[in-house]
Amino acid sequence: MVKDMTTGSPMKLILGFSIPMLMGLLFQQLYNLVDTMIVGKLLGVQALAAVGATSSLNFLIIGFCLGVCSGFSIPVAQKFGAGDYVGLRKYVANGVWLSIIFSVIMTAGTVIFCKPILRLMQTPDDIFQGAYEYIVIIFIGIPVTYLYNMCSSLIRAVGDSKTPVYFLAIASVLNIGLDILLIMNFNMGVAGAAVATVISQGVSGLLCLLFIIKKFDILKPRKEERRWNGKYAAALCNMGVPMGLQFSITAIGSVILQSAVNTLGSSSVAAMTAGSKIGMLFTCPFDALGSTMATYAGQNTGAGKMDRIGSGIKASIFMGSVYSIIALILTYFFSNQIALLFVDQAETAIMADIRMFLIGNGLFYIPLTLVNTIRYLIQGMGFSKFALLAGVFEMVARGVAGFVLVPKFGFIAACLASPLAWIMADIFLVPAYFYCVKKMSQILKKTDPALS
Numbered sequence: 001m002v003k004d005m006t007t008g009s010p011m012k013l014i015l016g017f018s019i020p021m022l023m024g025l026l027f028q029q030l031y032n033l034v035d036t037m038i039v040g041k042l043l044g045v046q047a048l049a050a051v052g053a054t055s056s057l058n059f060l061i062i063g064f065c066l067g068v069c070s071g072f073s074i075p076v077a078q079k080f081g082a083g084d085y086v087g088l089r090k091y092v093a094n095g096v097w098l099s100i101i102f103s104v105i106m107t108a109g110t111v112i113f114c115k116p117i118l119r120l121m122q123t124p125d126d127i128f129q130g131a132y133e134y135i136v137i138i139f140i141g142i143p144v145t146y147l148y149n150m151c152s153s154l155i156r157a158v159g160d161s162k163t164p165v166y167f168l169a170i171a172s173v174l175n176i177g178l179d180i181l182l183i184m185n186f187n188m189g190v191a192g193a194a195v196a197t198v199i200s201q202g203v204s205g206l207l208c209l210l211f212i213i214k215k216f217d218i219l220k221p222r223k224e225e226r227r228w229n230g231k232y233a234a235a236l237c238n239m240g241v242p243m244g245l246q247f248s249i250t251a252i253g254s255v256i257l258q259s260a261v262n263t264l265g266s267s268s269v270a271a272m273t274a275g276s277k278i279g280m281l282f283t284c285p286f287d288a289l290g291s292t293m294a295t296y297a298g299q300n301t302g303a304g305k306m307d308r309i310g311s312g313i314k315a316s317i318f319m320g321s322v323y324s325i326i327a328l329i330l331t332y333f334f335s336n337q338i339a340l341l342f343v344d345q346a347e348t349a350i351m352a353d354i355r356m357f358l359i360g361n362g363l364f365y366i367p368l369t370l371v372n373t374i375r376y377l378i379q380g381m382g383f384s385k386f387a388l389l390a391g392v393f394e395m396v397a398r399g400v401a402g403f404v405l406v407p408k409f410g411f412i413a414a415c416l417a418s419p420l421a422w423i424m425a426d427i428f429l430v431p432a433y434f435y436c437v438k439k440m441s442q443i444l445k446k447t448d449p450a451l452s
Helices: 010-043 045-052 055-082 085-120 125-140 142-157 163-185 190-215 230-262 266-282 284-302 307-339 348-362 365-381 384-409 411-415 417-447
Strands: none
Touching: 010 045, 010 163, 010 190, 010 266, 010 284, 010 307, 045 125, 045 190, 045 266, 055 085, 055 125, 055 142, 055 230, 055 284, 055 365, 085 125, 085 142, 085 230, 125 190, 125 266, 142 163, 142 190, 142 284, 163 190, 230 266, 230 365, 230 384, 230 411, 230 417, 266 284, 266 307, 266 348, 266 411, 284 307, 284 365, 307 348, 307 365, 307 417, 348 411, 348 417, 365 384, 365 417, 384 411, 384 417, 411 417
16 A cells, blocks of 8 residues: 655656556545535526625635645655654644644534635625535544545555545545535525535545554554654644645635635626636646655655755656646637536626636646646645745735736736736745755755665
8 A cells, every 4th residue: 555755767756656646636636626616506606606705715715624634644755764653652642632633623613613704705785695615514524634634645645545545536526416406506695516525525534543553553553652742743733734734825816816806796606617717627636646746755855865856846746747738728628618617608708718827827837837847746745834934935925916917907807816916936946946856855864874
């Protein structure tokens, strides 16, 4: 089940690991995509806008959960690469304790302050109630979000990127069935879509947990390893919290941008919603490459094989660039057909905005390749705070778009906000990569003279 990424061809390893990761991400996006499609087709444009008005807030909170869990798994990958399985299991145990604490605090805080935040985001009155009903249920499900992301991250940390995909496939089918049942048969509206998402992710999380218990003895802490350890908890927080904040800081810019789009009216919100959902599907390969590089860098750093880091990043950027060209061609020729999955053909203005959004983003997928591969590789080496700073650059770019460009230029500025953010992040990340590789090489030479 486990996979050692410290030996063998970097290109083959990265491709072999990232393809199952990609399938998992596609299934995960299918949750949101199916919700959006069913809501748009069955409940109308206003309901679609209600769900879309919460997307950036959703990313702000759920993205933090994902980032924290990914960060918690990096010391596990490093210990696995170093062959220190006792230390690995201590990190697992303390990661579980921290996940429980974080999930309780975050659930309580988000549910309490949900309405004021939606008001602060200038959510249009005609979609406010639907937006609240949807997002508050998603927030109530934060514990199951932690359950799935923590378990799946641990499984991937020891080289198994396939198993979580199987469970997500099951959950995706369940999600579709529950969407139809709760929205059509029980008339639950947008709340039904949220309930379906939470239940489905809970099922996938439980399946991952049961699989770890049954199959991954290496991840099961012994009795003496389960105790809370401040040293290990601090190391996990030092890795996980910056990664979580990176997502959240990036999302703050998205919240500002979403607030600006909200002022353009429900039709623009609906177009942004559909465009973003489609765009997230197209960008799954970049996320898969990024997550793969975190595990790859973590294991190779733990093994002291820094020469493999450069080969890995070159292979990853090459694969991402090839896909970027293919994705742009697909969005250019088929964006109108894809838009029909969300809105009726009569909504010509919304369809035109969706097309503009997709092509505007697609033109800049190569810079996005650099963002994901370099940022996650830096995190895998242990430099989470550098990746956090890249998130600050993205936040500033989206903030400028939201405060300045959207009010002046309208929806087209919203379409180019993410490309601007990716370019700004790259300006920081490219030199940061060379610094981090040099710094880690120096650290390893000091701790192991044989590497000199």
